Amino acid sequence: MEELILKLKKEIIEVLNLEDVKPEDIDSNAPLFGAEGLGLDSIDALELIVLMEKNYGIKLQDPNQGKEIFKSINVMADYISKNRTK
Amino acid sequence: MVIKLADNIYSPLGATTWENYQAVMAGKCALQQYSLPDGSLYTASLFPEERRHDDGYTFFEQLCIGSASDAIARADIDPKSPRVQFFLSTTKGNVHLLSRRAEEPKSRVLLGSSASIICRHFGNPNPPIVVSNACISGLSAQIVAMRSIEAGLCDTAVVIGCDVQSEFIISGFQCLHALSPDECRPFDKDRCGLNLGEAAATIIYSNGTEGWIAESGAMCNDANHISGPSRTGEGSFRCLQALDIDKEKIAFVSVHGTSTLYNDEMESIAIDRAGLVDVPVFSLKGIYGHTMGAAGVLETVLSMQAVEHGVIFGTRGYHELGVSRQVNICADKRITDKRSFVKLLSGFGGCNAAMKFSYNTRTDQPKTSTSKPTEGTIPSIRIAPTAEELVELYRTHIGDYPKFFKMDPLCRLGLVTTELLLKQSPKADYGVLLFNRSSSLADDTAFQATIQDRGNWFPSPALFVYTLPNIVTGEISIRNHFQTETNFMVLDAPCAEVMAAQIAIAAEHGPQISGWCDVDADGNYLAALIAVPQHTSKETIEQELNKILK
Structure with a gap:
């Protein structure tokens, strides 16, 4: 799981252009969206949906599912490990 | 006063304004369901595939030329005159050419290059101005054209609005989860996204005293988010406020009404805040889909037809109010004897635009500027x-x-x-x-x-x-x-x-x-x-x- 969490952090930094952010700067339990944590927005959420499909073969039909899955890196990694098809 | 000389709508429903008006009145629409490479479904109003060929001009340019030719003939103007200025309203022009490797010169993707080709077809000597201001382009171009005539930059303005659909645009909206797989339902409680559409529409303006008067126009930015509409309808509200609307005099507000959750909600808030909650409102997106760069021109021209015939269009796809404000959405056609209307649009980049039009008689006095020019250094x-x-x-x-x-x-x-x-x-x-x-x-x-x-x-x-x-x-x-x-022009x-x-x-x-x-x-x-x-x-x-x- 630790390996997946580190990989996920690197992927998120790359795909969302989080310049100046390093994997160790991201608290795995902190919220990804809103003022705390990484402060991501709605377009970032859509980009994470693409990341899930492209890298892990998980297709979310309803963007609202993302609200639960993208709560934190830990929640996201847990969901990926249980549902990944690649 | 700036008045309309002539117009045209060239869409899957017809090649003239009259054919389009008749089709809308007969309840027709060209929306059909299609699929993307990933299997996802979308519904759009598209020209038949066999029409989509290049003959020296791209399909996009053919539509622009076809629409403008009809309007220019009806206006009886000489497009070769240096006092005629062309404005092209489009968001993506020939963007589909990017998918074809080396078949076409890349320069044709440039909006200014394509506009020059269209302009040269008519022998016009002036550099064309492309207004590319997202989904409000069609109103932005009309506002710019109106002001250009008022300022004496030109005597006649030919405003062409056009966009054609391609995998580029459709997949883009699809990945934003903005498309409805089925026919869209503007302002309805079950709306779940927009339909895309393609069309060209032209409106020609000049100085005059009779006919359709372009009374005033306004553009305001939400300064809130690049893709999400303002939760308070700020920009659209400010546009409506700037038009100084007497609600007793306008037949309707022809809204954007894309059928996305956030757009329709935003518009309802803006209309309510502007004190127009009782004024009849309709959206044409359930008939034409969202025709992007054409929308502002097409929907203005059809709205003019409606007023001339004493009609307020219904909102195809609408059944039950699904926005927070009690706006007066027309589910079906109504009649009116009023001779003015407002056209409202909003778009990505937080931009919003509104225009007020009246037939023969102004609803207000034109504002004249008496300010002297400011001179001095410009940073x-x-x-x-x-x-x-x-x-x-x-x-x-x-x-x-x-x-x-x-x-x-x-x-x-x-x-x-x-x-x-x-x-x-x-x-x-x-x-x-x-x-x-x-x-x-x-x-x-x-x-x-x-x-x-x-x-x-x-x-x-x-x-x-x-x-x-x-x-x-x-x-x-x-x-x-x-x-x-806020506005963006391409030269x-x-x-x-x-x-x-x-x-x-x-x-x-x-x-x-x-x-x-x-x-x-x-x-x-x-x-x-x-x-x-x-x-x-x-x-x-x-x-x-x-x-x-x-």
């Missing part, structure tokens, strides 16, 4: 950095706006240059009017790469939202809390005279951050911006532009 800046140098400029002069790194090259360039310009300019609620040649070509190419390979087809939402050049005006407005006019080449004339017109309505902001296909950056006080003369602006454009 200016010119930078041509590399991508790396631009990041360094950001770190040195801004540094506290991490959103910068999420932006595309054009937005980064516009944001940093504006920041440097504002350090030497007086504080004001600036409008933002930018020009370039490449539109959003660098981002278009980057987005195309995400859908080029069928086996690796993952359209990127973060890239797609930047495939509109006017997003940079939205980013500048958000950063600086500017809530007035075939930088031209200080054309730019100065348009900037001076915009500056009549407020101070402007304006000038050239371009990132070309080879990654060359150039920004040459000026901070123009209100009521600055064209000559003063042109002088300054000539210094920084060289």
Whole structure:
């Protein structure tokens, strides 16, 4: 799981252009969206949906599912490990 | 007064305005369901596949020429006259050519290049002005045309609005989860997204005394988000407020009504805030889909037809109110004896626009400016950095706006240059009017790469939202809390005279951050911006532009 969490952090930094952010700067339990944590927005959420499909073969039909899955890196990694098809 | 001379609508429902009006009155629509490479379904109003061929002109150019030819013949004007100015309203023009490797010259993707080809077809000697202001382009172009006639820049303005659909646009909206698989349902409680459509529409304006009067127009930015509408309907509300509407005199508000959750809700709030909650409202998106660059012209022309025939259109797809305000949505056709209406649009980049039209008699007195031109020095800046140098400029002069790194090259360039310009300019609620040649070509190419390979087809939402050049005006407005006019024009080449004339017109309505902001296909950056006080003369602006454009 630790390996997946580190990989996920690197992927998120790359795909969302989080310049100046390093994997160790991201608290795995902190919220990804809103003022705390990484402060991501709605377009970032859509980009994470693409990341899930492209890298892990998980297709979310309803963007609202993302609200639960993208709560934190830990929640996201847990969901990926249980549902990944690649 | 600026009046309409003639018009045309060229859509899957017909090749003239009259054919389209009859089709709408007969309850027809051309919406059909299609599928994308990933199997997802979408519904759109498209021309038949067999029509989609190039004959020297691309399909996009054919539609523009076909629509304008009919309107020009009806207006009985000479398009070769130097007193005629062409305005082209489009968001993506020939963007589909990016998917064809080496078949077409890449220059044809440039909006200014395609507009020049259309203009040359009619033998017009003036450089055409492309208004590419996202989904409000069609109203922005009409407002610019109206003001150009009022300012004496031209006697006649030919405004062509057009967009054709392609995998580029459809996959982009699909990855934003904005498309409905079925026919859209504007303002309905079960609405779940928009339908795309394609059409060309033309409206020709001139000075006159009788017929359809373009009374007034307004553009306002939400300064809130580049793709999400304001939760308070701020920009649309301000536009409606600026039009000084007497609700007893208008037959209806022809709204944007895209059928997305957020747009329709936003419009209902803006209409309510503007005190127009009792005024009949309809959306044409359930018939034509969202025709993007054509929408503002097409929906204006059809609304004129409706008023002339004493009709208020119904909103196809609407059954039960699904927005928070009790707006007066017309589910079915109604009758009216009123002779004025309002057209409202909003778009990505946080832009909003509204126009008021009246038949034969104005509903208000025209506002005349008595202000003397402001003269004096205009703050200016010119930078041509590399991508790396631009990041360094950001770190040195801004540094506290991490959103910068999420932006595309054009937005980064516009944001940093504006920041440097504002350090030497007086504080004001600036409008933002930018020009370039490449539109959003660098981002278009980057987005195309995400859908080029069928086996690796993952359209990127973060890239797609930047495939509109006017997003940079939205980013500048958000950063600086500017809530007035934003507009983006594309030219075939930088031209200080054309730019100065348009900037001076915009500056009549407020101070402007304006000038050239371009990132070309080879990654060359150039920004040459000026901070123009209100009521600055064209000559003063042109002088300054000539210094920084060289």
